[in-house]
Amino acid sequence: MNFPLSIESINLTKRFGDFTAVDSISFQVKKGEIFGFLGANGAGKTTAMRMLSGLSKPTSGSAVVAGYNLEFQSEKIKQNIGYMSQKFSLYEDLKVKENIRFYGGIYGLTDQQIKEKSEFMLHQLNLGGSANTMVRSLPLGWRQKLAFSVAMLHDPSVIFLDEPTGGVDPVTRREFWQLIYSAADRGTTVFVTTHYMDEAEYCDRVSIMVDGRIEALDTPVNLVNTYKVKTMADVFVKLARKATRGE
Amino acid sequence: MHKSPIVVDGISKSYPVGKEKVNAVTNISFIVNPGEIFGLIGPDGAGKTSLFRILTTLLIPDNGNAYVEGFNTVNDYHEIRKIVGYMPGRFSLYQDLSVEENLSFFATLFNTSLEENYDLVKDIYNQIEPFKKRRAGKLSGGMKQKLALCCALIHRPHVLFLDEPTTGVDAVSRTEFWTLLRKLQDQSITMMVSTPYMDEASLCDRVALIQNGNILDIDTPKEITNKFENPLWAFRSDQMYKLLLDLQQMDNVIACYPFGQHHHVVLHQDQDVPEILDQLKAKGQTNLKAEPGIVTIEDCFMQQMRK
Amino acid sequence: MKQLIYFIRKEFYHVLRDTRTLIILFGMPIAQIVIFGFALTNEVKDSRIVILDLAKDETSRAIIDEISVSRYFDLTGYLNSNDEIERTFREGKTRMVIVFPPQLQYELSHNKSSTIQLIADATDPNVANTLVSYASTIIMDFQRNTTGLSFPLDIKTEIRMLYNPQLKGSYSFVPGVMALVLMLVGAMMTSISIVREKELGTMEVILVSPIIPFRVIIAKMIPYLVLSMINVISILSLSYFVLDVPIVGNLFLLLVECFLFTLTALALGLFISSVSDTQQTAMLISLMALFLPTVMFSGFMFPIENMPVPLQLLSNLIPAKWFFYIVRDVMIMGTGFDQVWKETVILIIMLIVLILVSIKKFKVRLA
Numbered sequence: 011m012n013f014p015l016s017i018e019s020i021n022l023t024k025r026f027g028d029f030t031a032v033d034s035i036s037f038q039v040k041k042g043e044i045f046g047f048l049g050a051n052g053a054g055k056t057t058a059m060r061m062l063s064g065l066s067k068p069t070s071g072s073a074v075v076a077g078y079n080l081e082f083q084s085e086k087i088k089q090n091i092g093y094m095s096q097k098f099s100l101y102e103d104l105k106v107k108e109n110i111r112f113y114g115g116i117y118g119l120t121d122q123q124i125k126e127k128s129e130f131m132l133h134q135l136n137l138g139g140s141a142n143t144m145v146r147s148l149p150l151g152w153r154q155k156l157a158f159s160v161a162m163l164h165d166p167s168v169i170f171l172d173e174p175t176g177g178v179d180p181v182t183r184r185e186f187w188q189l190i191y192s193a194a195d196r197g198t199t200v201f202v203t204t205h206y207m208d209e210a211e212y213c214d215r216v217s218i219m220v221d222g223r224i225e226a227l228d229t230p231v232n233l234v235n236t237y238k239v240k241t242m243a244d245v246f247v248k249l250a251r252k253a254t255r256g257e
Numbered sequence: 258m259h260k261s262p263i264v265v266d267g268i269s270k271s272y273p274v275g276k277e278k279v280n281a282v283t284n285i286s287f288i289v290n291p292g293e294i295f296g297l298i299g300p301d302g303a304g305k306t307s308l309f310r311i312l313t314t315l316l317i318p319d320n321g322n323a324y325v326e327g328f329n330t331v332n333d334y335h336e337i338r339k340i341v342g343y344m345p346g347r348f349s350l351y352q353d354l355s356v357e358e359n360l361s362f363f364a365t366l367f368n369t370s371l372e373e374n375y376d377l378v379k380d381i382y383n384q385i386e387p388f389k390k391r392r393a394g395k396l397s398g399g400m401k402q403k404l405a406l407c408c409a410l411i412h413r414p415h416v417l418f419l420d421e422p423t424t425g426v427d428a429v430s431r432t433e434f435w436t437l438l439r440k441l442q443d444q445s446i447t448m449m450v451s452t453p454y455m456d457e458a459s460l461c462d463r464v465a466l467i468q469n470g471n472i473l474d475i476d477t478p479k480e481i482t483n484k485f486e487n488p489l490w491a492f493r494s495d496q497m498y499k500l501l502l503d504l505q506q507m508d509n510v511i512a513c514y515p516f517g518q519h520h521h522v523v524l525h526q527d528q529d530v531p532e533i534l535d536q537l538k539a540k541g542q543t544n545l546k547a548e549p550g551i552v553t554i555e556d557c558f559m560q561q562m563r564k
Numbered sequence: 565m566k567q568l569i570y571f572i573r574k575e576f577y578h579v580l581r582d583t584r585t586l587i588i589l590f591g592m593p594i595a596q597i598v599i600f601g602f603a604l605t606n607e608v609k610d611s612r613i614v615i616l617d618l619a620k621d622e623t624s625r626a627i628i629d630e631i632s633v634s635r636y637f638d639l640t641g642y643l644n645s646n647d648e649i650e651r652t653f654r655e656g657k658t659r660m661v662i663v664f665p666p667q668l669q670y671e672l673s674h675n676k677s678s679t680i681q682l683i684a685d686a687t688d689p690n691v692a693n694t695l696v697s698y699a700s701t702i703i704m705d706f707q708r709n710t711t712g713l714s715f716p717l718d719i720k721t722e723i724r725m726l727y728n729p730q731l732k733g734s735y736s737f738v739p740g741v742m743a744l745v746l747m748l749v750g751a752m753m754t755s756i757s758i759v760r761e762k763e764l765g766t767m768e769v770i771l772v773s774p775i776i777p778f779r780v781i782i783a784k785m786i787p788y789l790v791l792s793m794i795n796v797i798s799i800l801s802l803s804y805f806v807l808d809v810p811i812v813g814n815l816f817l818l819l820v821e822c823f824l825f826t827l828t829a830l831a832l833g834l835f836i837s838s839v840s841d842t843q844q845t846a847m848l849i850s851l852m853a854l855f856l857p858t859v860m861f862s863g864f865m866f867p868i869e870n871m872p873v874p875l876q877l878l879s880n881l882i883p884a885k886w887f888f889y890i891v892r893d894v895m896i897m898g899t900g901f902d903q904v905w906k907e908t909v910i911l912i913i914m915l916i917v918l919i920l921v922s923i924k925k926f927k928v929r930l931a
Contacts, residue, residue: 050427051398147274150301177301177424177453179468180555181562184514191498206454207428211517212497230518241517243428243456250429313772315930334928335774343772349765353581354574365570366773408769 016041016168016199017062021071024057031057033222034071039215041167044190044200046210046230049219050250055203056172058219062201063170064088076167076199089117092161095172099157102146106137109145110160117164124163131159151182158189162198169193171202175209187212207243216242218249225249260327262416262447263289263312267321270307281307282470284321289449289463294438296461296478297451298554304470305451306346309420312449313343325416339367342414346421348405352394356385356404359393360411367412374413377444381407381437399430406437410446417441419450423457435460455555466558473561482552485560487511488527491519491550494542503540507533512563521550523560567775571783578757579787589753593745593795594802600737601807611636611695614658616643619668627680627706631662636698653685660684660695672719679720696723738803739891742822743862743884744855745799749792750829751836752850758784758837759846768930777926785830792826793819812898821894821904824911825887831918832883838925858884886910 017039024032032054039045049055060066062075064084073080076090100109107128114124132138135155145153154174161169171190175183187209194200194214202213210216210230217227226233226249233245268285271278282304289295297305310316312323314334323330325337350359357371360382364370375382385403388396393404402422409417419438423431435457438448450461458464459478466473466481474481492513494500501520504513510533511523524530530547537545550556580586613631617624632639640658643649652658663681665671671678682699684692700721707719761767770780796819803809811818832854840846861879871879879885886907893899901908 050429051425053427144275147277173425179300179303179562180455180559181514182300184559187515188501191501195498205425205427208456208517212515234518246428247432250427253429310768310930313768315768315771317929338772339774341772343769345765345768347765349769351574351578351764351766354577358574358577362570362574363769363773365567366770366775368567368774 014041015039015074016043017045017073017075017201019062019071019073022058022061022068022073023070024054024061024066025069030222032061032068035219035222035224036071037217037224037227039168039199039201041199042194042197043215044194044202044213046213046216047201047203047219048210048216048246049203050253053219053250053253054222055219059170059172059201059203063091063093089164090167092164092166092169093172094157094161094169094174096154096174096176097172100145100153100160103144105142105144106132106148106156107141109156110163113160113163119164127163131156131163135159149182151178151186154178155182155186155189158186162193166198168199168201171200173203173205175204175206183209207241207246210242210246218246220249220253225252260291261288261324262291262293262326263287263295263449264324265308265312265321266323268308268311268318268323269320270304270311270316270318272307280304280470282311285467285470285472286321287465287472287475289447292442292445292447293462294442294448294450294460296458296464297449297467298453298455298458298464298558299451299467300453302469303467305467306420307470308467309343309345309418309449309451313341313418314338340415342409342412342417344405344409344417344419344422346424348401348422350393350401350405350408353392355390355392356396357389359404359408363408364411369412371411374411377413377441378407378410380440381410398426399433402426402430402434403437406434410441414446417446417448419448421451421453423452423454431457455553455558458554464554466554466561468558468562473558478554481554481557485552485557487560488524489550489552489556490522490524490527490530490547491516492522492545492547493519494537494545496542499540500537500542500545503537503542504533507536509533512559514559516550516553516556519550521556522547523556568779568783571775571779572786575757575783575787579791585753589749589791590795590798592748593741593799596741596745597738597799597802597807600741601803601809610638611659611691612640612657613637613660613662613695613699614641614643614652615639616646616649616661616663618666619664621669623669623672624664627664627703630702630706631699634698634702636695649683653683658685659691660699662699677720679722681722681724683724696721738799738807738809739888739895740859740862742796742799742891743825743887744858745795746792746822746826746887747829747832747854747858747884748850749795750788750826751833751854752847753791754784754788754830754833755836755840755846755850756843757788758834759840759843762841763843771928771930777928778923781834781923781926785827785834788830788833789823789826792829793823796822796826809896811895813894814900817901818891818894821887821890821908821911824908824915825883825890828883828887828911828915828918831915831922834922835918835925838922838927857882861885862888883911883914886914 015038020036021034022032023030023034035058047055061068062073064080064087068080075087078086078090080087104112110128111124132141137152137156140148158174175186178186190200204210213230215227215229216233217224219225228236230242234240234242237245237248239245239248265285265287268282270282271280285308297308299305307316311318311330312325314330314337317331326340328336330337354362360371381403385400385407388400393401396404406422423434461478463475463477464481465475492500492504501513501515504510504520504522509525509529511525513520513522534545534547615628617628631637643652649661652661661683663683665678668678680703682696684696686692703719703721761770800811804811836846836849840849861882862884890904890907893904
């Protein structure tokens with residue numbers, strides 16, 4: 011897949027009745043980029059993310075994700091993306107290795123591949139001794155790191171992360187971001203939402219959604235300079251305050 | 258017994274997970290002063306919620322005693338329930354009731370009414386009033402949060418317990434929420450607030466950093482950052498990821514982690530910086546910059562965790 | 565008092581705003597009554613019967629001919645001796661056995677009188693009743709026709725109902741359905757509504773308020789008590805006006821007993837809510853622990869008298885069994901309170917025990 015753009019959204023729109031959740035958003039994400047997707051609650055982030063991952067059909071507009079057209083090839087898209095969220099990631103009542111097997115199976119990996127990958131993954135995460143541990147009894151931070159690696163199991167070209175670090179301690183949060191960096195370094199495109207404003211600074215580029223539209227899109231440094239403030243948190247508050255939708 | 262609104266004295270609590278027992282909090286003690294905003298800062302699973310439940314009389318500690326306004330949380334739970342307000346972790350609202358129905362329900366629960374304590378909640382209520390006929394389930398996260406706060410305040414509690422009121426809420430609503438809390442302080446309500454967002458610590462009068470059921474430190478946010486033991490530097494360059502890996506490999510670097518636009522680097526001594534810069538240049542780093550970093554609660558938390 | 569009233573009002577909001585549950589609440593009893601009412605129709609066609617013809621003479625053959633051409637019966641075979649009767653029933657091969665006595669023609673011609681035995685399987689009393697009356701009619705007709713010709717005959721039919729001699733079961737689906745509906749509405753809905761508050765986290769706020777647990781319990785029970793009584797009235801009206809099930813006894817007594825049973829169901833619901841933490845658990849416990857025993861022991865499917873002794877003993881613990889007896893006696897047999905006071909007392913004792921246990925188990929804390 012030698013495609014320079016990993017995600018290209020053109021006037022992507024989603025309406026529910028007369029409510030426009032996502033209002034004609036256009037942007038591009040380069041291969042291997044870490045793209046921060048910010049917005050206030052209800053700005054339309056989740057809806058946009060659902061459309062891009064092929065879970066929800068856009069009302070109008072189009073998008074190409076991982077080289078496939080959203081309209082005609084959403085099944086192809088699903089095979090080539092990974093998805094992880096704070097709310098749902100792993101089965102808590104399954105063991106670590108059972109989770110890996112399950113997701114490997116879903117993406118059609120062979121037994122041999124699953125075996126090799128899970129050994130590598132557990133080693134990378136220092137979870138070598140925990141293959142037979144119930145996911146439930148792992149600390150939250152480890153669980154989230156494991157969930158990320160499991161979502162990367164099938165080497166997706168784009169990974170969508172929906173608030174992946176919510177509630178995680180600061181050290182583990184850094185370790186998580188180091189996993190993100192290394193994935194991006196290997197060429198995976200990372201599309202991430204977060205409520206931690208410092209994490210917005212770790213992204214290569216950041217977009218901020220307000221009332222269903224992308225209000226700003228640039229590198230964190232440029233955004234901070236453009237809006238003449240000190241941090242991304244200030245940029246965010248400045249932009250999101252403009253929201254009229256409120257609900 | 259005690260003049261302090263909240264006294265926690267050697268509290269421990271464990272709960273069973275499968276066959277094992279897991280300690281939620283281990284031998285924790287602290288005192289909250291009258292009219293203070295006391296922050297409980299720590300990640301999920303640190304034991305914050307258990308502590309809240311013990312103080313709100315919902316759980317009985319295995320060991321130790323806790324007092325709210327001088328009342329023992331185990332024996333005098335009836336008294337405590339009259340004088341505290343509690344906003345549990347997930348905002349506890351009835352999704353199928355409207356804003357005003359929720360409010361009047363929680364008001365009658367405490368034998369009061371919205372009108373009776375209107376002056377206390379009016380700032381918050383004004384913000385949600387336009388939606389008073391709307392079902393709570395149809396409110397945005399920020400609005401739900403304000404409604405839940407309003408419900409917790411409606412009986413003019415002496416002590417207010419807010420368990421992660423800002424979790425999952427966007428940065429704008431979070432800022433607004435903290436403004437509301439500071440205003441409540443004028444009404445001499447003591448507040449205990451927990452949060453996983455370290456940047457919110459600076460908004461509290463005093464904070465306890467909590468991890469794995471243990472308190473790492475208790476102090477004013479300023480004192481906590483003043484106590485940071487090592488030199489802290491902020492580095493940046495054109496290749497941030499490579500910079501991170503390079504710095505982490507150096508012997509004279511205690512810790513290096515991404516922090517905002519920079520990488521925070523904890524050193525043994527300031528004198529090491531020129532040498533580090535030279536080494537980084539030799540590794541091909543360009544546009545390299547290093548400046549003394551501003552210590553935050555998060556830096557302190559991580560330092561405590563490394564111990 | 566205001567506190568309690570608002571709490572109850574809030575509970576009604578929950579119930580009335582959940583359209584789907586409302587439809588189930590009120591649709592279920594109606595659907596069940598209609599289904600049972602029309603499924604248990606008295607029209608019986610092509611029922612398998614077997615004949616033991618010990619006479620093997622002209623008269624017996626003539627009657628057999630009449631019976632075999634009837635569209636009600638499907639004559640599947642003949643037996644050779646009395647010993648085989650029990651087995652054919654046990655194997656489920658037949659609904660009724662007609663036994664012609666050895667000397668039928670002889671007795672008729674000499675004594676002008678004889679007796680044909682009709683032995684029916686009364687586990688389904690409606691069917692048994694119908695079959696017997698059809699067969700009797702055919703025999704009567706035959707008798708009348710023959711009589712008109714030459715000599716007056718008197719063929720008696722001796723009816724034996726096997727397995728359920730008192731024909732318990734006819735119309736018994738009404739008390740059965742009532743027990744079922746009240747149990748489900750009362751116990752399942754109450755338990756779910758309490759456990760939902762645990763799941764939502766609102767229970768935490770309620771507990772951390774000065775409200776007395778007893779009031780919470782009362783507030784939770786009253787809406788479902790009202791709903792259940794509405795269901796009682798709709799079930800009774802439906803059965804009376806649409807299905808022609810008679811209400812022989814005192815209506816007021818019947819309603820009071822329904823009220824008592826509903827309270828028992830609500831108390832059971834409270835108990836279930838105190839042992840479950842999720843709505844699924846509450847629902848599963850309600851279904852497994854209440855639905856099945858209620859169906860089994862409320863008599864409208866299986867007569868308790870025919871169950872193995874251990875099950876009969878177990879059935880004494882099921883409130884629905886006693887309620888079933890009460891409703892059957894009062895509604896269908898028309899007996900007064902003097903006949904059902906024992907059952908009533910048992911229900912009252914069950915209610916008191918359940919309420920005491922529930923209040924004791926209702927936690928003023930989380931764990």
